[in-house]
Amino acid sequence: MQTRTPTMKTCQTLLEEFQRAPQPLKAEKLVFAGVGERDVYNISAPFEDDGEWVIAGRVEERDSEQSEVYFFVEREGTWVPREGAPVFALQDPFISRVHGHLVFGGVETFPHPVLHGKLYWRTVFYRGETINQLMHFLTGPDGMKDIRLVELRDGSVGVFTRPQGKKGGRGKIGFTRVGSLDELTVEAIENAPLIDGQFADEEWGGANEVHLLGNGFVGVLGHIACFDQERNRHYYPMVFSFNPDTGEASEMELIAARSHFLDGPAKRPDLADVVFSGGLIRKEDGTADFYAGTSDAEAQKLTIVDPFSKYERQG
Template structure:
């Protein structure tokens, strides 16, 4: 496998400077969602095939609330509308993968915090089934952990990407381990997963959003890195890196787009204007890739970039 060279930790500001020197993302497009009233649709997945039809899962919620649902949308005359008879899940920030031929669908479940008054807790919840219609819940991650992801590796084992916060992960750092089967997935395994060192300074945070198995068995990670500015505004940037599951080596983080590359639009709050939340990446044969993303916690867009993983397949 290709040897991956990891340099010193890079902050958001350094990554932005590096991105400014690269070929920029292009062809931004707003995705039009209908059929959910006045609610916003954002933090979408990339389109995936289910029963012969392309489907997008999206976070749907009122502008003034964090209580969201995940709908499954299909394209009708260039508009995405809820799929008839599809389940509606009480989740945020959906994601999907395929493991051993099954669809794995997940998202973030919020709940009343057990000890803090008027506060919410959260955890990642996973469903599986042969298709969307028969999804059944099969695992809840640790309380307080978002961005927990699974991927079937080239040898048939399962990679786990975690993102603890608090004593172990600070504001949020990425960990990686592997298991043989989904039956080995437990809270203890997730909590015991070692962190990838040197990715984030303590003042910043990040997580994995979607995982791609490259032609040589490396794992291409689509994720995000984020920080606060001095005024308390959040800045979320879509990023990628590559990990070798055999050796544990991983490459430097690189940004693949910024908010200004997308079309102007509304924001859920003023402190969320510079938020791009990676949803999914569809790699194309011409060396480009379409990035699907949530924008400013209020809408969904897609944009075309140079495929960030090709360099690791050569």
């Protein structure tokens, strides 16, 4: 499949362009309880399960990366662990619905096979009709985060990948499609061609949540990231549209920066300017609720202009 090369833009260029665009409307911190003194961040957007709205969230101590994923429900304005729901030893949860299945996944860490004392990672997938019926069905390639799935208009499954290393550098987005969840394999993920021209070699990014749009295009919510000269990390939430039939991608656009969210703590000083995209709830009034982790320590919701509406008018 041929992919069109969009104009490559750095974090700095995207940030300058975004400052001239419509700005987010309202920020709100989400309140979590029931997990001790641990932080909850890098959440999913709320999704419906067994008749109530649920958020999957990464839960961990401030000075650790030993993470668990809990499923939370709202009770009188506070999100608390859902009684009887499973808890997974994963990071950075995500949710999608494919062929009638609830698909849940997250990042599993394990000892690096070569570098003593270091951790390695891979994406793990589960599926079921409900949270309580989730069953493991795939473990992705070692070293790959940010694999996301979407059911396309023709019934096939779109697969967004993020290889690193020889193929993807610090992390670039690839795309392929398979006929069903049963056809999703490590080989299919590893062989997905990259979408050219999205990230400079010294920067990186990935897809976080994928939406099928009304015209058959795909709206991708993701992140683009870079280091500054002091090796501080800067993560920005971005979107682009993708035509799965032609491989054409629009140019990336930012939808927020850390300064649009409420002030709060950071896990480490080098993570103060981090927004990790979680999910987007599109609303009928032309706005959207954007759910994200901030500074690897908190979860917040930002009301923004729906960034996917204009993409639906294409094609």
